Amino acid sequence: MRSANVSDARLWTRLQPVVTAVLVAASIGIPLWLVLVTAAKSRGEALTPDLSLPSEWHLLENLAQVWADGEVPRAALGSLLVVAPSVAGVLLFGSMAAWILARRGTRLNAVLYALAISGIVLPPAVVTVVLLLRQLGLAGTAVGMIGVYMGIYLSTVIFFVTGFVRTIPASLEEAAQMDGAGPFKVFWLVVLPLLRPVLATATILVCLYVWNDVFYAFFVIGGRLDTLPLNLFQVASAGLYLDNWHLIFAYVVLMSLPLVVVFAVAQRKIISGITSGAVK
Template sequence: MNASDTRLWRLMQPAVTLVLVVVSIGVPLWLVVVTAGKSRGEALNPDLSLPSEWHLLDNLRQVWTDGEVLSASLGSLLVVVPAVLGVLLFGSMAAWILARRATRLNAVLYALAISGIVLPPAVVTVVLLLRQLGLAGTAVGMIGVYMGIYMSTVIFFVTGFVRTIPSSLEEAAQMDGAGPMKVFWLVVLPLLRPVLATATILVCLYVWNDVFYAFFVIGGRVDTLPLNLFRVASAGLYLNNWHLIFAYVVLMSLPLIAVFAIAQRKIISGITSGAVK
């Protein structure tokens, strides 16, 4: 590639990136919004056309009342909040030890810890284990599953970030008489806020939208938003009512969209600081 071709490609890169973003994100988002704003007849065959008359607020109101969105939201929070807090706490502790103690054993443990990013969990084995422990169909069992699944993600990000923190800060606290737990809580943990913010958002995205593992583990005994959407979409009330199904998707996505829009800078800074360095 000669110099002119290189300059041309550099000029075309923003346009190509914009087209890819519009195709991969903009088109599905547009389909969801316009379908949620249509009447039942117009939404029978979802497409990208605008509705002849917007019914978005009416559809959202009907979904909120008939779809039991409030109770399902509370069920999702019951699972998401403890799972996210638990995986951040234990994952950051493990990452701190793995980053600071450079031994062959810890290198092996780190490789095993992050292998969960690419190796999917065996659902059948997980369900059978939870039955043996008496946790099948419970929120506690679901929280433990989520913590086990996404522990690798937290360890991966936090370990790289800890390595960028000067160890002299911890040594100074130890010289003042602080023990390991006090050093972690008072020195290390406050410095991990950027990468923990990134991990929080990523894990929340995964757990909030999960239906696969929740379906097999809790089986509808705890009503989360994705499971509730699956239930109401299969019921006679929502059968072929695509405008209501897509309106439910809009309601379910609003909290995550707001969180992502507010914290997108922290996501980028956390990834570059933790994963790249």
């Protein structure tokens, strides 16, 4: 009986990675396949989205129609105007705050760190944020939206970078200080270059959140500045894509391509950042 249990345990140990890989591939691959094949179908075939192959591939035609009729270039420019400053600002200020919190182990900094990362689990009050932006005159502006994104995702960057900074030898910073470098110079020339792997991880995460966001954008800038998710929501609600699931999924493909490119370019650094800093 005991030998049978041992053999079963060994068999499960060998099969567990395979089962896990199959489940992950299915959970990710099936939705991606559904999006791709639906985007490649004609209007009639796409009325009921399923996993079947299209009788004829119309992917390029559907992408071209969405690009022209859906005003994708204008919406993409709006997304870039919001995403680029938001990501750059949250990475810069988040990494600076994480450096201080990691290097100064006082009780006050421990409390500040707990407060800083609490934003990961505590949702922001949308009504309060909108009212505050109105008082500041930033409601409906790209500047206000950038400030909202920076406030929301600063906690994520601080959480990732703080753990990574603690793995960097403090002797590197002390050597720079002995050479006469001030705090800003130490951070900019010594610490920041070493943070590239974890910043790549934070970049893809924040880009993913901000690029696909429609909830906060709808309440803060709704209609005054087009982003890709907002534009898709508006054209679908207006009936332009009514029952045109092939065009909706083609829009999703176009909207996802920039993130796929960013992930492909930064893949190695992203994995290195997760394994080297975020879990320590």
